[in-house]
Amino acid sequence: MSDKSSSPLKIKAAKKMRDLMTTYYLEALDAARNHRQVAWITSGGPVEPLVAMDIIPVYPENHGAMIGSAKMGEDLCAKAEDMGYSGDLCAYARSDIACAVVKGGPIGGLPKPDMLICCNNICGTVLKWYEIQARYFQVPLFIFDTPVCHTGYTPEIAAYVQTQVHEYIAFLEQVTGKKMDPDKMNEVGRLSYQGQRLWQQVLNTTARKPSPMSAFDAFFFLALIVTLRGTQVAVDFYKELIDELEQRTRDGIGVVPDETFRLLWDNLPVWHQLKWLSDRFSAHKACLVADTYTSAWCSALKYIDENNFLDSMAEAYTRIYLNIGVDQMAEEVLKMIRFYDVDGLVMHSNRSCKPYSFGQMDIMQIVREKTGIPVLMIEADMVDPRSFSQSQVETRIDAFMEIVKHKAGRS
């Protein structure tokens, strides 16, 4: 159980990615000066029509992740609690609601929105959260309602969601006073599809041994497929990243030196503990090679028609990981366990995110029964450090790794 973590070779594309994100945020913050409109949208929301209409999409959840990584979550969450919001509310919602008022956080708050687009394919929390922000900023709100597909995508669901695609376009045309250009929309749809396919390829590279990157890197590189989905920038960047990762594989470079154990992560990252967690696992020669979270941004690829994005979008946005039944989620987890050939599963029971954490006990049992691999559950919160105890989690990780080592028969 040595504590020394030799520093792995850095992924060079990380710098470029940081620059791209800075440019993106600067452009968004400057939107009003450049007479461009800004829409706030949920992370799993249908962003392509916005891009096609030259509206800058901004993601409060991505901002929440930045707040968490910058360790600014505690103050902002506490501020929201002062304002009267419950401490049980999702920390993304709490920090965003507080940030809008105090203009805090790592970039001094998000640019003021001209409209809000809320898609409830990730959770129900976003509905109230976006209603609050619509009242606060006095801007129009569009709710894109995607019923949960417990068992499948029924014709009723299809018709219901498809109608909203048309309403959504009409809403955007009304708010911008412009008509949507169908050719532009097709082009953006094509780029979105390509971007998602490339993102899947990025994630697939970690099936190699040793893994050229870890889930911690994926958490970072994810930002582009979330924020710049549907743009050439994302497509170009991921191509470059894949080249670099493939080169690493050819050179036999793994992100965890002496990778001996491979693990799968479930749920959102604990943004404020990324480094600590990564070091903890590396000290055991364990690499978190994949996760269920970052793959959510390409998991619906099979439903997208590259040449008819607008019509296939309804299904793709409805059938995402968080909007399906627990049995289907477990099926996805089992697929990943096989594909990435992992020795254990680490589940983050996330105090903030109820829809993600709710079925975990069942998934844990299913995984244990079907694969026999050890499963660890750690309690934390993605943004609010008050729901996290380093020493407790450390003991759990150490004990879990002892079991993993024993079961895998390696050490």
Next chain:
Amino acid sequence: MIFAGIDIGSNTAKAALIKDGTLMGTRVMLTGYHHLKAGTRVFGDVLVQAGLSRSDVSAIVSTGYGRASIDFADKAMTEILCHGAGAHFLNPDIRGVIDVGGQDSKAIALDDRGQVDNFAMNDKCAAGTGRFLEVMANALEVSLDRMGEVSLTADKPSKISSICTVFAESEVISMIARQEKRENIIAGIHAAAAARVGILAAKIRIQGPVMMTGGVAKNKGMKAALETQLNQPLIISPHCQETGAIGAAVLASRL
């Protein structure tokens, strides 16, 4: 060959020595503020008691919250593994372990070779831990050691509904104000703590026979409450408090 285990818990430090698969001796003392000092002393004491010197010991494993502070140990291992190994050493039939520690409670599932197969620990909250019982003992002005005995005379256990230690304490205080019988309140406290620990056992679907380890196992009221909760008898070793240290010594023999 002789092997040693040192368990630095939040309240007490324990040491154990084993030789050729038999227990040579154990010691328990209060941890205090300084983990390394406590570890050094309890280890020194157990050696003296066995008439040995440090050079007689082939390997040492440390465990417990202060495990990393014991710089003279050959390896630090988690309490989970050590309690599992200790329980298996004390009784090879054991398949489940319940340990109620000072600030942590855990449920452990063992396979037929005594290897830890799965475990669950309490979350950040202190309810269902030794600390919870300690806070309540203070509120009721009963010594921790006597709680078990007192609770066995209860005729109608009080119902504690709060899951948070702080709220449960004020609930208990208002029961005292209502002049509920002390034994009934204590029985209620045990039932509340047992319910929390029961959740951990359910999480890993614990199988019998189950051994209860840790100092709290000496509390007869807590044992009875847990047996009701888990719906099965609990096996308690006279060495319940030193199980972690014994397991650490067992694991030291396998280094």
